Amino acid sequence: MKRVESNNQTATMVSTSMPGDAECRGFFDHAPDILLTVREDGTIREINLSVVDLLGYSREELIGSSVWRLLHRDDLKRVRRMLAEIFQRETPYSEIECRKIHKNGKSRWMRTRIRYLRNGPGEEPLLNIVSRDFTERRRAESALRDSEVQLRRLLESTGAAIVALDLDGRCTFANPSAADLLGYRDPSQMVGSSMSQHLPVNGTGSRHGENRGRIYEPLDSGCGVCLDDGHFLRAGGESFPVEYRSYPIFHDETIVGLSVTFFDITERLSIQQQLVYLAKHDHLTGLPNRTLFMDRLEAGVARAKRRESILALLYIDLDRFKPVNDQYGHHAGDRLLQSVTKRFRLAVREMDTVARIGGDEFAIILEDISEAEDATVVSKKLNDLIAPPFYLESGEKLSIGMSVGYALYPNHGDCESLLRHADSAMYQAKKKKCCELG
Template sequence: MDPASPIPIASIPDLLLDAVCLVDARGRFVFVNAACERIFGYTPQEMVGKSMIDMVAPADRERTLAAAQAVMDGREHVDFENRYVRKDGTLVHLMWSARWSEPDQLRVAVARDVTLQRRAGALREALDGLCDAALADNDMAGLFRRSHALIGTLLPAASVVLALPEGPEPTLRFVFQGGQRVPEGGALRRLCDDAFHSNAAQWREPGTDDACGQALALPLAGPAGAIGAIGVLALRNPATAARFTEADCALLAPVAQQLAVAIQRNQEQARLHFLAMHDDLTGLPNRRLLRERLDAALARARRQQAMLALLFIDLDRFKQINDQHGHACGDRLLQQVAARIGAAVRDTDTVARIGGDEFVVLLEDIASTADADAVAGKIHAALALSFDLGDGIHLPVGASIGSAHYPGQADAIDSLLDAADAAMYAAKARRKAAAGCA
C-alpha cells in the first residue's frame, strides 16, 4: 500500500486494541474486530452468529441482559463491567461502553480488557483481608472461611480445601472444605498430596475418575518445607468451567504464602500455650492448668449437684532412686508413672503433675467415694508393678494416695487440694508405720 494512500475506513476497527462488536436485536454478533480474537480466544469467523449471552459468565448473565435491554431502549451505557468465558475456559473481565443504532437495529459496543487490573485489586484485598483476619483472630476455622470467600473473588472456585499433615507419616487431612464437598480420597486430595510432597504447584485437566473438573493445588510453604496444601476445584462444565493455568497458580501463590504465615503463627501460639500449661517432662497438665480445670469442674458440680474427687499421689523411694541411679533414670520413671496413671483413669479425667514426684487426679461425676477408692486401688496396683528403666534397671515403685471429695470435705479449689494433700500424708504415715511393725 502506498504510504500516502488513506487507510480504508473498514479496516480501522481492526487496528484498535479494544474489542469492537456489533450485536443484533436477537443478541447475536454480526461483526467483531480483530482484537476480539486476542480478548475472547475465538476468531471473528467463530464469533459472528454466536449468541452474546452464551459467552457471558453465568453469574453475570442476568445483569448483562438487563444492561443490554437498557441500551436497546435508547439509554447509552458507559463503563459497564462483566465477565466473559474465553474459548479456553478462562475468565476475562471487560469494561463496556455501548449504544443502540436505531436505523441499523444494532448495538454498537466497545470493550476493554481489565482482567489484570481487577485481579491485582482482588489480590490486594484478599491479602489485606487475610492479614487482618490472622492478626485479629486466632480461630483457624474463621480464617479458613475467610480465605474461601476471598479466593472466590480471585478464581471461579466451586470448592476450596485446606489440607494439613497429621501423624508420623505424615498424611494430609482436609481441615477445611468450602463450597461443594469433595471426597477425601478424590483427585483433589491426590493433587494436594503432590503439591505438599513436591513443595510445588500442581494443576490438572478434568478427569474421568471422579466428579472433579479443573483443579489446582499449591503448597503452604514454611522455612523448612511445605506445612500443608491448599486446593481449588472447579465444577466439570465444558461450557463455563475455568481452566486453571500457571498464571492462576501465580495469582494464588501470595494467598497461600499468607495462609502459611497465619497457620505457623497459630501453631507457634498453640505450642507456647501448651508449654505454659503442661509439664515439659511428662506432657501432663501442670499446676496452673489443673487449677483451671478444677475451677471449671467445681462450677459444673455445683450446677448439676454432682460429686467429684481429687487423688493426691506421692511416689515412694523416688529420691532414693534418683540418688542411686541418676536423674535420667528418675525422669524415665516419672514418664512411665504418668503413662500408668493415665491408663488407670477415664479419658474424661485429668491427670496432672504438680511438681517433683507428686501427681494429682481429678475425677468428675462420680457416684460415691467408693468410685474414687476404686480408682486409687487401680493406680496402686499399676505402680506396684516393676518398672523397666533401661540399662538393666528394673524397680518396683509404690505410692501413697490421699483423696478428698466435693461436696462434703471441701467446697473450693485450695481447700480441696489441701484436704487431698493431708490425706496423702496420712496414708504415707500409715504405710511407714505398717512397714515398721513388719
C-alpha cells in the first residue's frame, strides 16, 4: 500500500488492488481529492468517488477507460509527454497543473501530484495520482491580475525589483527598483529589451535560447521557480548576487509570460560571510579559533594520510603573561597578544595554521614537513622571535617567554592523540623550565 501526501491531506492509494478493509475503502472513496491509479497505456485502473462531485462521472464510467478523456485538449500533449517521461525514467515524484474536463464540458483546474509505483521486478508499473481542484483560486488570481492599474501602483511603490516578461523573455513591465538594480535611469528603458542580457552565460541563468535559464522554466512547467543564490548582470556587465522568484502569468487560463521578483543580496551575503568569519576566528588576534583549528587539523591529518607525509602539531603556552594582565590591565594584555601573533606568523609558512586556542595558549599546524627536525627548527625560531622585549603604548618594556611541545603525524596517531601528546609535551617543557629557574 502506498501513502501519498497532498497539502496536509494523506490519502491511501491503491498499488495493485484495493484492500477489502471497509475503513480503508471508505477513506479512499471519500477523500476530498480525486485519487486514481493509471496504467502505462493511460487506462484508469482505480478511481475514488470524489470524481462524481468534482467531474460529474461515476466510477463505473471511468474504470477501464482512458485517463486522456478527462484532460483539456490544450493540456493533453503536455501531460501525455510528462507521463511518458515518468514511466520511461521511473521518476518517483512529479507535479503538474492542468485542466480536467467536467462531464458537462466545463474545465476545472487541477493541481496534480504523481507518484511512480512498481512493487518489484516483473510487476506492472503504475501511477498513483492525486488531483486537487483549485479552479476558484485561479479565478481569484485572474481577477487580481485584471486590476492592472491598482497592481501597477503597488509594484511601482514596492522596494522589491519586479519585471514582467513575455513568452520571448522580453520585458513588458519593470518597476523603478528593477531599473535601478539593473543599471537603467528609467523603467521605460527596459521595456522591449531581452531579460537574457542580464543573465550570465553559464550557471543558474544561461542565455535564453536553446539552453534556457531556470528563470524561464515556468513558461513550460506552469510552476514557479525560486532561487536564492543566482546572479544577474547590470547594463554595464557587472555581475551581482540575487534572490529571485519567477512565476508564470496567466490570462484566460493560458500562460502569457512571466513575473520575476528579485533582490540584490550583496549586503546579506557580506553579513553572512562576516558571521561565518567571526564564528571561526578569534576576535582579538584574527587567528583561527579552536573550532576552525580543529577543522584544519582534521583536514591536515587526512591530507597527510593520503600523501604519506609528515604533519607537526605545536602547542604553545606563554610564560609570564598573567602578571602583565595583573599589573598593566587587560588592555595591555590584549595588545601583547596581538604583538605575539605578528611574531608567530613570521616563523611559519603561509600554508601553515597559527591558531589561538584560548587565553595565552596557541597552536600551530605544520603540513608537509620533510622531517621531524623541522618541528624543532620552527620551535626554536618561535622562541627566538618571542625573546626580544615587547613595548607597551606607555613605553613600558615587557619580557615574556613561551613553552612549546609538539607531536607528529603519523608517529603519534590521529587528531586526539596528537592533541594529547603535544599538550603533554608542552607542560613537560614548562615544568622543566620552572625547575631550571629554581
